[in-house]
Amino acid sequence: MKQSYTPSAQPQRTRLLASLMLVLSFCFLTANDAQAQGFGIFEQGTCASARGGAAAANPCEDGSSVYFNPAGLAGTSGWTFSGGVSNIIQVGDYTADDTGESTDVDSPVSVVPHVYAAYGATDRLGLGFGVYVPFGLNTRWPTDFRGALLGYDNNLQSIYIQPSVAYQLTDRIKVGGGLVVSVSSVELNQRLDLAQQLAEPDQGVTFAQLGIPRNTPFAEATLDADPAVSIGGNFGIQAALTDRISVGARFTTPIKMEYDGEASFRQVATDLVLPAGNPLGAPAGTPLDGVLQQSFTEGPLVTQGIETEITMPAQFVAGLSVQATERLNLLLDYQWTGWSTLEDVPLNFEVSTDDAIVLNYNNSHNIRAGAEFDIDEVWTVRGGYVYNRPASPDETVTPLAPESERNRPTLGLGVKPFAGVELNLAYQFVNQNDRRGRTRGADPGEQVTTDLNDGLYRIDAHVLATTLTVRF
Amino acid sequence: MTTFLQQAVRRGLYLLVIAALTLTACENDSLLSPEPPAEDLFTNYVALGNSITAGFQSDGINGQTQQASYAVLLAQQMGTSFTVPELNLPGCPPPLTNPLTGERVGGPDAPECALRATPPPRRINNTAVPGAAVLDALSNLDMESNANTLTTLILGGRTQVERAAEVNPTFASVWLGNNDVLGAALSGVVTPDNVTSPDVFQQRYSAVLDQLEAAGAEGGVLVGVADVTQVPHLSPGAAYFGAEQQGALPPTFQVDASCAPAALGGVGEETLVPFGYGFGELLTAAQGGTEVTLNCGADARVLSAEELTSLGTAVASYNAIIEEEATTRGWAYYSPNPTFAQLRAAGDIPLFPDVQNPTALFGPIFSLDGVHPSSTAHELVAEEIADAIDATYGTSLSP
Incomplete structure (x- = not known):
């Protein structure tokens, strides 16, 4: 039996506005700590997330069409404000081939906020504004993890600030777009392997050639970039083929971020002592740490400037929406992400030799299926399923982003307790296939191949999202 | 509504459990390191x-x-x-x-x-x-x-x-x-x-x-x-004595009678001459024209x-x-x-x-x-x- 819906009273609306402000305040307060699992984040709205992210042909009415398809802003009536967070809880471990030892990932809960506003200026003209984080990364491992040599605490976030406009061209076609201002920051923390350092620079002899085993950390490096700002765009089109069937598409341009920052290095004790006859010619009993100390005060490991750049990839999404029944909406999206532009992350040091994080990413593909069922005018249940291919090829699965194929079932619930107010909750289980990967970089002259892989990453995640939406 | 909602949620959870069980098959232990040894x-x-x-x-x-x-x-x-x-x-x-x-x-x-x-x-x-x-x-x-x-x-x-x-x-x-x-x-x-x-x-x-x-x-x-x-780097003094007798050593390399076998009055079978000494030093010198003599009774470099x-x-x-x-x-x-x-x-x-x-x-x-x-x-x-x-x-x- 369908329950009747009674509009709420004005005092209730005031209280809810206060609640909304509280939520938004929380989002901004935590924005600096916003962290995300994986490099691409699709959880930009709880309603859409509950549908498996399928929203290109029929965005949710919470303003998130600013991201999912700006064309959806056309036809909006009145004001819509929404804000929320997606909490990403990463779990899993790495198991080493040679010892069988496992190390648990130590990533904190990543809180990814999203804030949207939409306004129907006329029947055909819609305006919108959004702040969201479509690209982010936060992976943390114990510092004594062997993979710490590739990174043990790495943060990257790109906040997209997007004013948008949309227009209904015909009764069935809408277009929209927005300017994206991306504000991005990155911090990389890793240990440095003495084995890969030059012991005799003039002769090109490394410490490895003198007997220092791989994975002998002697320094910790922090590469902290200042926030960078760059410009891009997000565009969409939506067409109603019939009264029940609509299609839509979105294209987000790539945005190249150029960072300036500081690289600082701290010495880590190796406690190695040189015996008599050592190839360095040092007296017997010489602590190697003492020999290395000079590198931190006047050598290549002094605090210095660093430049790097990362291109946030283009995204193209095409979607289909079928209103199967009066209450049931079925959705299907396909997404292409142009990760192949990200071959490496250059690390151009002011003093030290330039380096690069090799990624060799491939373009990735997503399929998302979703369903939304209105139980009544108050309650809505949603479900979905996402399948996505990884961007990283087999040779660049590292502690930085140990990704793999993912299957992600989603479930969500929406409730409209009062007129103009909607609260959405969603859960997503990110089931990532186990994947072999590595914990070390290539030595000088060594190719980055799967021969470097030395263990198995088993990573999954849970995503809990909530969004509060208010409409006037 | 409550009954309907409960049914819907129950069905959703059921589907989620089925999906989770299915997805568990994505775990792949065969990707782990090589099998450990039998023991x-x-x-x-x-x-x-x-x-x-x-x-x-x-x-x-x-x-x-x-x-x-x-x-x-x-x-x-x-x-x-x-x-x-x-x-x-x-x-x-x-x-x-x-x-x-x-x-x-x-x-x-x-x-x-x-x-x-x-x-x-x-x-x-x-x-x-x-x-x-x-x-x-x-x-x-x-x-x-x-x-x-x-x-x-x-x-x-x-x-x-x-x-x-x-x-x-x-x-x-x-x-x-x-x-x-x-x-x-x-x-x-x-x-x-x-x-x-x-x-x-x-x-x-x-x-x-x-x-x-x-x-x-x-x-x-x-x-x-x-x-x-027992290592062949060490040769009995008697072996050097025999080699000299057979003319295998240059004329400048003399082997003292003390290196003869016991049957001939020597101690050559009870002593060992390091290769580094017998060949590395004495023979090299002898081949260079210097007269040398191996003495198994008095030479400190010979193991008594x-x-x-x-x-x-x-x-x-x-x-x-x-x-x-x-x-x-x-x-x-x-x-x-x-x-x-x-x-x-x-x-x-x-x-x-x-x-x-x-x-x-x-x-x-x-x-x-x-x-x-x-x-x-x-x-x-x-x-x-x-x-x-x-x-x-x-x-x-x-x-």
Whole structure:
């Protein structure tokens, strides 16, 4: 039996506005700590997330069409404000081939906020504004993890600030777009392997050639970039083929971020002592740490400037929406992400030799299926399923982003307790296939191949999202 | 509505459980590391030792000779992963190809030391270092340490037991002690200063085993000290006497009658002449036109009967200690000496270098320095050690 819906009273609306402000305040307060699992984040709205992210042909009415398809802003009536967070809880471990030892990932809960506003200026003209984080990364491992040599605490976030406009061209076609201002920051923390350092620079002899085993950390490096700002765009089109069937598409341009920052290095004790006859010619009993100390005060490991750049990839999404029944909406999206532009992350040091994080990413593909069922005018249940291919090829699965194929079932619930107010909750289980990967970089002259892989990453995640939406 | 909602939620949860169970199939343990060896005991095998275990042959060592070590062969029989600290070709130093001319692998332009191969492993299973006595397994910095360039190249600033502990050993082989007596034998001069006393040997050897057990070693095999008087680097004085009689030595190389067999009034059968002295110094000088004389009764560089007795006593004492340690700890024990004595008796270990065949100067069992076993000998030793392990632990390493 369908329950009747009674509009709420004005005092209730005031209280809810206060609640909304509280939520938004929380989002901004935590924005600096916003962290995300994986490099691409699709959880930009709880309603859409509950549908498996399928929203290109029929965005949710919470303003998130600013991201999912700006064309959806056309036809909006009145004001819509929404804000929320997606909490990403990463779990899993790495198991080493040679010892069988496992190390648990130590990533904190990543809180990814999203804030949207939409306004129907006329029947055909819609305006919108959004702040969201479509690209982010936060992976943390114990510092004594062997993979710490590739990174043990790495943060990257790109906040997209997007004013948008949309227009209904015909009764069935809408277009929209927005300017994206991306504000991005990155911090990389890793240990440095003495084995890969030059012991005799003039002769090109490394410490490895003198007997220092791989994975002998002697320094910790922090590469902290200042926030960078760059410009891009997000565009969409939506067409109603019939009264029940609509299609839509979105294209987000790539945005190249150029960072300036500081690289600082701290010495880590190796406690190695040189015996008599050592190839360095040092007296017997010489602590190697003492020999290395000079590198931190006047050598290549002094605090210095660093430049790097990362291109946030283009995204193209095409979607289909079928209103199967009066209450049931079925959705299907396909997404292409142009990760192949990200071959490496250059690390151009002011003093030290330039380096690069090799990624060799491939373009990735997503399929998302979703369903939304209105139980009544108050309650809505949603479900979905996402399948996505990884961007990283087999040779660049590292502690930085140990990704793999993912299957992600989603479930969500929406409730409209009062007129103009909607609260959405969603859960997503990110089931990532186990994947072999590595914990070390290539030595000088060594190719980055799967021969470097030395263990198995088993990573999954849970995503809990909530969004509060208010409409006037 | 409530009933409807409950049903909807129940169906959703049901579907989620089905999906989760289905997705569990995406876990793939086959992607994990290679299967562990059949015996848990051999999961992490580590070898401690000296030049023999390291794979030193023909006065040199490189990746090829390292792979010929009995320790590598034993690990293969165990079916366990075993990493050696590989040295680049031609070696460090490159092995001899002709000990009479001094030619080595790589030719005259080869570097004295080609350093370690890269990329290096994270951990090494063969921690043995050429030149190491028992003390060197515990310390690289002791005043009596025999640390050398290879100590750093192989161990990288740690000791053998420290590197061994990094492997989390479940099983260890220890062949140490040869260099506690070998230096004296090869120099031809035996004194209390160049032979480790049994008491000190006992203390150091026990400490090595204690530290291995503390690192997790559940078992092991202890190899007795080789009878250094059996190596073909040491030739009886009588052999030099015979060579002179047969005209095999240049006229400028005189061999005193003291080197004659006992039947001819000499002590030549009871004395041993180091190759480095007899050939390296005397013969080289004689070929250069200098008249030299080998005297088995008065030459301090010749090992006398008394010195040989001292060496034999030391080796016997060491091996009694080692065997007792093995018995006490329940580890396997193997002595190579009976087999090498048989090979010497059978002529496979020559009494005098075969100068007509410089590429096999010391026969098939020893390499071209006359001290270190050949690859053939390593195969033989590996088989016999496997037998000893099988006998102690009931394993089936031997084919």
